[in-house]
Amino acid sequence: MNxxxxxxxxxxxxxxxxxxxxxxxxxxxxxxxxxxxxxxKGNKVLDIAVGRGASLFPSVNKVKSSxxxxxxxxxxxxxxxxxxxxxxxxxxxxxxxxxxADELDFPEDYFDNVVxxxxxxxxxxxxxxxxxxxxxxxxxxxxxxxxxxxQEDQKxxxxxxxxxxxxxxxxxxxxxxxxxxxxxxxxxxKILKEAGFKNIKVHEEVEKVIYxxxxxxWKEMHTNAVRKIFDKIESLGFESYVQFKVDIFNDLDxxxxxxxxxxxxPVIYAFGEK
Ligand SMILES: C[S@@+](CC[C@H](N)C(=O)[O-])C[C@H]1O[C@@H](n2cnc3c(N)ncnc32)[C@H](O)[C@@H]1O
Numbered sequence: 001m002n003x004x005x006x007x008x009x010x011x012x013x014x015x016x017x018x019x020x021x022x023x024x025x026x027x028x029x030x031x032x033x034x035x036x037x038x039x040x041k042g043n044k045v046l047d048i049a050v051g052r053g054a055s056l057f058p059s060v061n062k063v064k065s066s067x068x069x070x071x072x073x074x075x076x077x078x079x080x081x082x083x084x085x086x087x088x089x090x091x092x093x094x095x096x097x098x099x100x101a102d103e104l105d106f107p108e109d110y111f112d113n114v115v116x117x118x119x120x121x122x123x124x125x126x127x128x129x130x131x132x133x134x135x136x137x138x139x140x141x142x143x144x145x146x147x148x149x150x151q152e153d154q155k156x157x158x159x160x161x162x163x164x165x166x167x168x169x170x171x172x173x174x175x176x177x178x179x180x181x182x183x184x185x186x187x188x189x190k191i192l193k194e195a196g197f198k199n200i201k202v203h204e205e206v207e208k209v210i211y212x213x214x215x216x217x218w219k220e221m222h223t224n225a226v227r228k229i230f231d232k233i234e235s236l237g238f239e240s241y242v243q244f245k246v247d248i249f250n251d252l253d254x255x256x257x258x259x260x261x262x263x264x265x266p267v268i269y270a271f272g273e274k
Contacts, residue, residue, distance in 0.1 A: 010225050018052050029117065030055040045112065045114070047070070048115070049073055052085070071094070102122070104135070106136045114133050143192075145271075147268040151265060151266065154263075157251075165236075203269055204268045209262075
């Protein structure tokens with residue numbers, strides 16, 4: 001099984017709850033990405049790796065009724081759930097489709113904006129890299145990416161997981177692939193420049209994410225890609241899983257402030273024009 005397939009599977013599993021569990025930071029970051037972009041009334045927008053629409057719904061608000069937003073995602077369940085949300089909100093100028101980020105099936109010079117929240121890795125892992133993004137953008141059109149910066153506040157989690165699963169994690173697998181580093185401003189600027197984008201603007205913000213308590217943190221982790229790793233640990237047996245949870249809950253004390261858990265989550269916001 002190749003890596004892209006494995007990732008798609010975990011997204012199918014978490015799709016129903018993804019972004020719906022507090023503290024809902026995906027929505028906050030998606031909203032910000034759209035606010036920082038130049039999406040405006042009447043624009044045609046493509047959202048790559050749309051998920052549950054963290055950037056799609058704010059884009060719909062920006063383009064108003066004269067614009068159009070299309071979201072694509074390789075997870076069938078994610079698309080089904082987001083489609084239901086579009087219907088329940090009575091939105092008529094947005095649609096979502098199952099499509100791989102590397103196989104964009106749209107006319108050339110078609111979109112005013114392409115947004116991609118936390119999905120640039122899937123593009124860079126593909127054979128076309130960012131070439132198809134450029135192809136589907138109109139001349140002067142803008143791409144907007146949000147990308148995880150270096151997550152210092154998550155490093156302990158990797159260490160704890162490694163005590164239970166002595167396997168290479170996703171990050172290690174990426175190291176073996178022919179893709180550039182994309183977790184700091186300079187590397188992202190270089191990627192956009194080499195892809196041929198102009199008027200590149202990249203900055204990082206240290207976002208503050210606050211969980212009310214440890215149970216909220218534990219629950220939220222089961223709604224994102226970390227779920228796959230937690231499920232692997234659960235498959236080691238009941239005792240290991242209980243001990244893992246005890247270890248994690250002890251580790252979480254480091255982030256306690258005012259009875260809540262506070263994490264710094266650096267996010268890179270990157271923009272370029274065709
Ligand atoms: C971290 S989530 C981000 C979702 C959304 N953009 C957001 O900001 O909340 C990543 C999304 O990428 C999708 N994905 C994973 N691999 C993909 C691929 N090769 N092509 C398209 N989408 C992919 C997953 O199904 C998931 O919905």
